[in-house]
Amino acid sequence: MLSRLYYGYRILATGSSFALFGIGGLIAGLTLFPLLHSLPGDRKNKERRAQRLVHLMFRFFVRFMECLWVTRVEVTHRERLQSANGVVFIANHPSLLDVVVMIAAIPHTNCIVKQSLFRNPFTRWVIRGAGYIANDDPDKVIDACHERLSRGDNLIIFPEGTRTTPGHPLKLQRGAAHIILRNRPTVVPIRIGCHPTTLTKGTPWYRVSPQRFVLSLNVGLPWDYPVDPSLTESRQVRQLTRAMAHKLNLEQTSNESIRTRTEAINC
Secondary structure, eight states, rough: OHHHHHHHHHHHHHHHHHHHHHHHHHHHHHHHHHHHSSSSOOHHHHHHHHHHHHHHEEEEEEEEHTTSSSSSEEEEEEHHTTTTTEEEEEEEEOTHHHHHHHHHHHEEEEEEEEEGTOTTTTTHHHHHHHHHHEEHHHHHHHHHHHHHHTTEEEEEOOSSSSOOOOSOOOOSHHHHHHHHHHHHEEEEEEEEEEOOOOOOOOOOOOOOOOOOOOOOOOOOEOOOOOOOSSSOOHHHHHHHHHHHHHHHHHHHHHHHHHHHHHHHHHO
């Protein structure tokens, strides 16, 4: 009986969190973001102010979910995020909340979002105000990423292009490699863990985990990624994509082994 009540509470708390996210985004988009845009400054300053506001809003949202006992967020080596400037963060994508917790943890971030979100009334004003990049045209995406990185924005990229399928090796698209090769930025891998598995691809929000889930961000060191100048551009892209897949899959295996040993000790 108690377990059913607790599960019902988790559905209610999760629904309340998403309602806050949607309604809060709509209200902020219609009030705060136009106000910020009206303040003096060039486009970079206006978008930086908006990114800072998104960062603070997402920090509040994560804290709200933690207070409701929906989730707990753990960030390992958080100090590696604080002084980031023009850094590309690559990460796996196990959960719907990944981009939220990453923006909440990383100052002045930019990211690539679905074109459909620019038409969504709950997100369009926030996304436009912060200068986020639409994924509709690959060439325009690469040019936009170059412009944002050149001015010092940090960029979040999920190289898979979609949420990770639990229990399967990561399968990466080549877009991330094109962006990195064009800009040659500092690249920092982040391994995201979600235990127990929650809010995965194709799973409705109300199919919640029976207990509070933990979202963990393990921030790696800057990665000395391979670039062989003797190769053609297309072969460099394939080389880098394979290297990223190996890097993120290797960290996945390492983290899962550590988690398994920890759970065994706790038992």
